[in-house]
Amino acid sequence: MSKDHSSNIREVAALAGVSIATVSRALQQPDKVRPETRKKVFDAVRQANFVPNAQAASFRRQSNNTVILLVRDIGNPFYLEIYKGVEEAAGEAGFKVLMGDARNDEHRVATHIDMVRQKHADGLILMTGQFPSELLDQGDALPPIVIASETVPGLELPTVKVDNRAASMNAVRHLMEAGHERIVHLAGPVPESLAQERFDGYRAALAEAGIAYADELVVTGDYSIEAGRQAIAGLLEGGIVFTAIFASSDQMAIGAISELRGRGLSVPGDVSVIGFDDIIFANAFEPPLTTVRQPRQEMGRRAMALMVDRLNGKRTAETIVLDTELVVRGSVAPCRPPHR
Amino acid sequence: MSKDHSSNIREVAALAGVSIATVSRALQQPDKVRPETRKKVFDAVRQANFVPNAQAASFRRQSNNTVILLVRDIGNPFYLEIYKGVEEAAGEAGFKVLMGDARNDEHRVATHIDMVRQKHADGLILMTGQFPSELLDQGDALPPIVIASETVPGLELPTVKVDNRAASMNAVRHLMEAGHERIVHLAGPVPESLAQERFDGYRAALAEAGIAYADELVVTGDYSIEAGRQAIAGLLEGGIVFTAIFASSDQMAIGAISELRGRGLSVPGDVSVIGFDDIIFANAFEPPLTTVRQPRQEMGRRAMALMVDRLNGKRTAETIVLDTELVVRGSVAPCRPPHR
């Protein structure tokens, strides 16, 4: 019968009649020990019910092959597939992934950066544009950080993103081609870069088509369903007239549609809507949401790859830009005379 | 200027002119050192740019105040709010939370249990009914595990769940009160307990109302949108007649509705639908989904509380049962003559 209290490498060594160094080697680099020795060790491991203490190993190695994926808001399903991509690449490289929630709070970003400083993890994949300004000038003193999807002005770090400006222009053009001119933009938390880039794309598309930009048509939010709801409620109550919406997240688009419906307006009958992200619910929604697809899984994979590079000592601040795709489904219709 | 390579407690001690024990104490239990000494230490910490190595501390303490939240499928937003509850309670108790994805694969459950054995984390909050059978008989030799939402037959562990059977009966009754008799059940992966309990509730409600149970009306799935879609596609193509659906997850309900619509059927016009979970999208959906609300955040909080108890040496296998609530929204209508 095997003992049940957890044993250590010394017991195994004693049992196998070898030194602890040999046990360690047999486990880490089996080809470095003679087959017979290896067998003795393995038998002893089994007999002692030995499970190596990863904490001790990490401590000794001064690294634990774990990275933190810190997202803006874990409530947004957008990040789920990112996580999958990160985890996949991490697994291949022998890393574990810890997912953290910044809750739209830059203080929590600082907390997680501290976790890396304290060696809880080897690096941080950052997926929020909020960054504690007091850390901005630390430059080289920052622990390994890779940014995904967003960017932080003033921080030169390895980054994976999409061309938000171009993607937005494309989406807005699609709306204009359907005859829409009074297009609301549900923006992210401008002036953060990500939100700003999409906003810029919206303006650029308008300008290109010779449509005047109107401040009253732009509302910012935190990408949540609730933000989408509230934005539309405010617009409608303010008597603002519009026939289409370009939202910078599917969640805001869905919140907007829900609110429109609650007030008796139909989508796309009265108002056409385009979202951003192509989360899993976009396609199951009614109407199926026309949206900008981001290659989320790949974004996650590439971010993790950049992290591995960084942890291997590479110190470039490479930026990878991935393609987006406008997925046309059922939430956009030709423009009809505006409501009211 | 402060140095940028990370310093250790010895340097700080030297700088402050005290022993390393005093530095440790000043940082961990400030009230145990004289204010003046404390100040000297803090100054030295700042000057040396000292960040305690949490890994070393964890190693020394043989615990790292981290728990893993292992969920069946991280793609299901159901788990997001659970995570929030867990994280909240964890924060209060000084714990960190690591979220892992079992991907409906019991092998990955084993992997994560190993992570705890290897001291990557102190405990595991398990949110899947899949469990490697070879670990079942380990009983006391298992690391600290708490189960949430699901149960594993043969495993006596601290558990938080809802009364799935009663909740299902309630939902099905609601459908029958609207006149429905041909009610499809989109079940989870029976015979896992969670799925089984909801299935039992469905049957019990039917029996109570004197409606015959029909095998053809029950389809199992893995709680995903896609599973809901496919189940309905199969039913419709098989010529099965029904007027209502009780799904054991909102995602399956949403997938089902999407498929129904794709085939020209309306909800709730032709088919009424009730889901389970009340994920954030349920309310924004069209029609707003009638569903069984689970107190997710509380479930997370209680699970974490059980974990803290367990880590403090409590060895009971307490089961906490939380209340559910049928949230009536717009996806159920009085029964009309069945389609076809």
Next chain:
DNA sequence: TTGAAAGCGCTAACAA
């Protein structure tokens, strides 16, 4: 191919 031994940075028991 194997063993001896140093030591990662910290905590905590014990002594002063």
Next chain:
DNA sequence: TTGTTAGCGCTTTCAA
């Protein structure tokens, strides 16, 4: 209140 000191379990260098 503070200091001394013995490790936690492992990896890794160096020597044999």
